[in-house]
Amino acid sequence: MAPPNQLGKRVKLTQVRRPFIVGSTALPFSETNPRPAGVPDNHTHSWQVFVKGVEDTDITYWLRRVQFKLHESIPNYVRMVDGEPGKPFVVNETGWGEFDIAIKLYYVNDSGEKPQTLYHYLRLHPYGRTEEEKQAMIMENGEIRSWSYEEQLFNEPFDVFYRILTSGAVPRGWKGAAPPASGGKGKGGGKGKNKAPPPLPAPDSGDVWERTAMIPNSNRPGQPFSRETEAAEVKKLRDAQTTTEEWSQRILQELKGKEDLLAKLKAENAAAAAAPKPS
Amino acid sequence: MSSSDVRDVLNLSEGASGTRPNKKQRLAAPRPNLKGLAREVHNLGGDNPIAIVPEVTQFKKRRFANRKPASRWEMRSFRNSARDDSTLILKHWRRIEEKQENQGSPADELKQENGTQEGQAPTQDEMEDSSFAKFNAQVSVPQYSDDQYAQTLTSDTWTKDETDYLLDLAKAFDLRWPLIWDRYEWTPPATNGEANENGDESKAIVPLPDTQARTMEDLKARYYEVAAKMMAVQKPVQYMTQPEFALHELMAHFNPEQEKMRKNFALNAFTRSREEAREEESLLLEIKRILARSERFNEERRELYSRLDYPHAETDISSFKSSAGLQTLLGTLMNASSKKRKTLPGPEGASPSNPAPPQAPVQDTGRRESTGPSTGNREPPATGTPTTASKKGQSQTQQPPAERPKLTEKEEAIYGVTHHDRLGSGPTFRTEKINKLFSHKSNQQQLRINNTLNELDVPSKLAMPTSATTSQYEQLLGAVNSLLEARKVSDKLDGEIKIELAKKAEREKANAPPDGENSKAQEDSSKENAEKGAVTTAPEAETTSKPNSPDPDDVEEGDAAKNTEAAGAQKEEEDEIGVEGKAARPGSSGAAQKRSASVLSTASDKSSKRQKK
Numbered sequence: 053m054a055p056p057n058q059l060g061k062r063v064k065l066t067q068v069r070r071p072f073i074v075g076s077t078a079l080p081f082s083e084t085n086p087r088p089a090g091v092p093d094n095h096t097h098s099w100q101v102f103v104k105g106v107e108d109t110d111i112t113y114w115l116r117r118v119q120f121k122l123h124e125s126i127p128n129y130v131r132m133v134d135g136e137p138g139k140p141f142v143v144n145e146t147g148w149g150e151f152d153i154a155i156k157l158y159y160v161n162d163s164g165e166k167p168q169t170l171y172h173y174l175r176l177h178p179y180g181r182t183e184e185e186k187q188a189m190i191m192e193n194g195e196i197r198s199w200s201y202e203e204q205l206f207n208e209p210f211d212v213f214y215r216i217l218t219s220g221a222v223p224r225g226w227k228g229a230a231p232p233a234s235g236g237k238g239k240g241g242g243k244g245k246n247k248a249p250p251p252l253p254a255p256d257s258g259d260v261w262e263r264t265a266m267i268p269n270s271n272r273p274g275q276p277f278s279r280e281t282e283a284a285e286v287k288k289l290r291d292a293q294t295t296t297e298e299w300s301q302r303i304l305q306e307l308k309g310k311e312d313l314l315a316k317l318k319a320e321n322a323a324a325a326a327a328p329k330p331s
Numbered sequence: 332m333s334s335s336d337v338r339d340v341l342n343l344s345e346g347a348s349g350t351r352p353n354k355k356q357r358l359a360a361p362r363p364n365l366k367g368l369a370r371e372v373h374n375l376g377g378d379n380p381i382a383i384v385p386e387v388t389q390f391k392k393r394r395f396a397n398r399k400p401a402s403r404w405e406m407r408s409f410r411n412s413a414r415d416d417s418t419l420i421l422k423h424w425r426r427i428e429e430k431q432e433n434q435g436s437p438a439d440e441l442k443q444e445n446g447t448q449e450g451q452a453p454t455q456d457e458m459e460d461s462s463f464a465k466f467n468a469q470v471s472v473p474q475y476s477d478d479q480y481a482q483t484l485t486s487d488t489w490t491k492d493e494t495d496y497l498l499d500l501a502k503a504f505d506l507r508w509p510l511i512w513d514r515y516e517w518t519p520p521a522t523n524g525e526a527n528e529n530g531d532e533s534k535a536i537v538p539l540p541d542t543q544a545r546t547m548e549d550l551k552a553r554y555y556e557v558a559a560k561m562m563a564v565q566k567p568v569q570y571m572t573q574p575e576f577a578l579h580e581l582m583a584h585f586n587p588e589q590e591k592m593r594k595n596f597a598l599n600a601f602t603r604s605r606e607e608a609r610e611e612e613s614l615l616l617e618i619k620r621i622l623a624r625s626e627r628f629n630e631e632r633r634e635l636y637s638r639l640d641y642p643h644a645e646t647d648i649s650s651f652k653s654s655a656g657l658q659t660l661l662g663t664l665m666n667a668s669s670k671k672r673k674t675l676p677g678p679e680g681a682s683p684s685n686p687a688p689p690q691a692p693v694q695d696t697g698r699r700e701s702t703g704p705s706t707g708n709r710e711p712p713a714t715g716t717p718t719t720a721s722k723k724g725q726s727q728t729q730q731p732p733a734e735r736p737k738l739t740e741k742e743e744a745i746y747g748v749t750h751h752d753r754l755g756s757g758p759t760f761r762t763e764k765i766n767k768l769f770s771h772k773s774n775q776q777q778l779r780i781n782n783t784l785n786e787l788d789v790p791s792k793l794a795m796p797t798s799a800t801t802s803q804y805e806q807l808l809g810a811v812n813s814l815l816e817a818r819k820v821s822d823k824l825d826g827e828i829k830i831e832l833a834k835k836a837e838r839e840k841a842n843a844p845p846d847g848e849n850s851k852a853q854e855d856s857s858k859e860n861a862e863k864g865a866v867t868t869a870p871e872a873e874t875t876s877k878p879n880s881p882d883p884d885d886v887e888e889g890d891a892a893k894n895t896e897a898a899g900a901q902k903e904e905e906d907e908i909g910v911e912g913k914a915a916r917p918g919s920s921g922a923a924q925k926r927s928a929s930v931l932s933t934a935s936d937k938s939s940k941r942q943k944k
Contacts, residue, residue: 068749069798159758168758203797206758265746267797270568271568277795281794285793289789289803292789296807296814300810300817303818304817310824310828314831317831324835
């Protein structure tokens, strides 16, 4: 790791989050998705696994490269993908089986952080607890998507990295300030020849800007993660919690009756044991 | 001119061979590929055929390649389904199909046949539709039921009737808005009705200016609003395909004001004169110049800022907080400022400095050499200092500037910056916290938690792990844990109760005389039944009185009663145990082992059932 004096000190008690999406999309071979030449006959699907920003925003300013560790049976199964600004980290493959993919994230050099690993289970077939869920899983073109929202938390980032993370917000597609190549030497923003970016929007505006932690307000096709989803989930969890509490309450009430009963039985048995026995 | 002529001119003797070329020529002449060449040109070649052969194309094919008779046409009637008036029947010429032609070989017969067929045609071809009918495409106008209207489409400025009217017009005029607007004459039926009742027409006229006030943009806005909402009703937004969604967004965000402005602008642009246009152009140039100037100015200012921007030391200033510390500070400050004034008068003059806050220059002292021009003049800790500039400076000097830009609340929200009381440093993922909650538990506990979550229909993985959802999830897990805890205690109690019951049954059995079990048991049960009411009402009395009675019979009686009482008490919550208790009682005559085994097995059954649940 880079010496801390170059990166400044850690910003104490501060956490910076960056949402991103990790997931896989699989498509069975068919008329519309012909098997490419040279693919073994037993392969049934083409799939891709990716790490990308919410609403396809750039994440290469904090993520330098991603290592995808695929199944050992796949030739060259450790795939290193270096970040290109504005592009997601993607591995395309074909295959027939599902497996766990270890995804190791390497942060930009300015972060001074060690790589972290997360896991993603590759899905080729519809999954879910019920048949309907499975059916709903299949997209119109037969795709199976297994996407998860994830938040990268930088706890107490180094000063330099903190500055990178907390500056340079621009609307998507903003021409003025091209994101610095791979989060380079912190030359974020321009040198005056660029237009000054517009003032920041309200945090709950639902816009998603580059180099921010913003998430959209509502869902769109191919973009299932938003405040809407979050609110629905919170509500669901809260409902579950209240039912759980109700159950506990009921059991506790039953418990009282049982305790009484047990005490009585115990006393009785003790008394009986104390009493002279005929046999 | 033949070769013989040439020979003649050149006075060459005509030998016996003279005739040969003629023959040859005759042979060559019919060759089709020489057709296009004039004979004279051809003859120039003499004996040798000319090498340049023009390509002869066949310009015309034979007119009647096949000897078939000319195709026949007939006048046939048809109808156009695109028209509303179905009675209108027009005629057009149509070729008669081959089949009919083949049938009649002589022309006369054919004609006759045609005649008959012409008669039949209208009946047969009644179905024939105009080939242009398909071009009568209908606009699909959003449909809605009364309920749907009441739910989503109600508006302050539009009644349902008027909306209906608008949609009818839109359909009638194929969404040609100028037409729709032109023909838009809405008279609210309610006021009309009133007018009729009163026989007073003035009331009917009153709303007219109101309806005329509807501009094309108003109409469009209403139409798009209705269309977008109905689209969303029919298909939730997240299930729409990309084009559908694009259309939906377009319609949902129709802005009549902007549209109006656009039209006004276009109108103005059309009506301006040549002078005005020229003036506008010059103004645009002017603006460009001004912008360029301001940009340059900004750049200069930024540079100045970056010059004034100095790195803060992160050294502790607490030593300067005491009065003694301040004294020494003052001394160093004086030295520093006097030195600096000598060496660097420029920037000092540029920024007439207000007296610096005492701690700032001292922080500065450590770095003074490297950052030369800093005057100890503190920038206001504001967002005004562009972070880019400070970053630039930092990257150039490779020194972390101490002044960390203070973020406003809004910026913090946007950049996802939060502050916590306790934090371990380093990058983590949001889901890790939840995973930890799980991994700290034993396998069995994890299984139990998962079972409970399934029961609650909550997936063990969050769809969107944000801070809000994770904290909620933690609370849920807490509740689940306490529920499991409660269940555990209750299961334990159940087990103990069962053991006690089994003990009692054991004792009962031991107490029961080996002979006459059945009668005894019956006696017992009858006694119990008789006693039941009394016992259940006063169980305490029973228990207290019991130890006093040494008589085994009495004890047994009491036990049995107790048993039933227990069964009664448990009945509400645990039917099974009650049943078990009852079953165990008559079974007291049976083998002790068997009974206890059955009790245990039901107990385990029960607990396993609990878990499954």
